[in-house]
Amino acid sequence: MRKPPIHKSLLNAFRGIFFMLRSERNFQLEVFAFFINIFLIFYLKLSSFDTILILIVCFGVLAAEIFNTAIEKICDIIQPEFDKRIGFIKDISAGGVILTVVLSVIVGILVYWKYIFV
Ligand SMILES: Nc1ncnc2c1ncn2[C@@H]1O[C@H](COP(=O)(O)OP(=O)(O)OP(=O)(O)O)[C@@H](O)[C@H]1O
Structure with a gap:
């Protein structure tokens, strides 16, 4: 298959993100959390280093x-019926997201602590 031009590939990727925004509740919540962080970055005047830390963990959660x-x-295409193995794969995959969320909470506490309480 011929490779699509770069602008077409980008368009496809953004369509994927739009699909996530429209149909995935967890993703919508994480995007909401992302915008709260953007607000806090400006409101608390975070340093460049702390801003980068916050952005890395936010985008990490969204990508995960x-x-x-x-x-x-x-999984749903391969096996639409109940299958223990599919359940296991989905649980592992969800576990990956949880790990990024835990990291983002830890980083968030360590970064914002300095600006709010110190
Ligand atoms: N075909 C299946 N066979 C067995 N268990 C399944 C199957 N589909 C889903 N599950 C179980 O239900 C859980 C939720 O799966 P579902 O596809 O509904 O994802 P979801 O509700 O969008 O979850 P998430 O919040 O992780 O995005 C899975 O982690 C798995 O334990």
């Missing part, structure tokens, strides 16, 4: 959610 959803969709 997207990969998790992709894995779930593939």
Whole structure:
């Protein structure tokens, strides 16, 4: 298959993100949390280093959610019926998202602590 031009590939990728925004509740919540962080970055005047830390963990969670959803969709195509193995794969995939969320909470507490309480 011929490779699509770069602008077409970008368009496809953004369509994927739009699909996530429209249909995935967890992703919507994580995008909401992302905008709260953007607000806090400006409101608390975070340093460049802390801003980068917050942005890395925010985008990490969003990317993990997207990969998790992709894995779930593939699972649903491969096996629409109940299957313990599919359940296990989906649980593992969801576990990956949880890990990124835990990291983001830890980083969030350590970063914002300095600006709010110190
Ligand atoms: N085909 C299946 N066979 C067995 N268990 C399944 C199957 N589909 C889903 N499950 C179980 O239900 C859970 C939720 O799966 P579902 O596809 O509904 O994802 P979801 O509600 O979008 O979850 P998430 O919040 O992780 O995005 C899975 O983690 C798994 O334990």
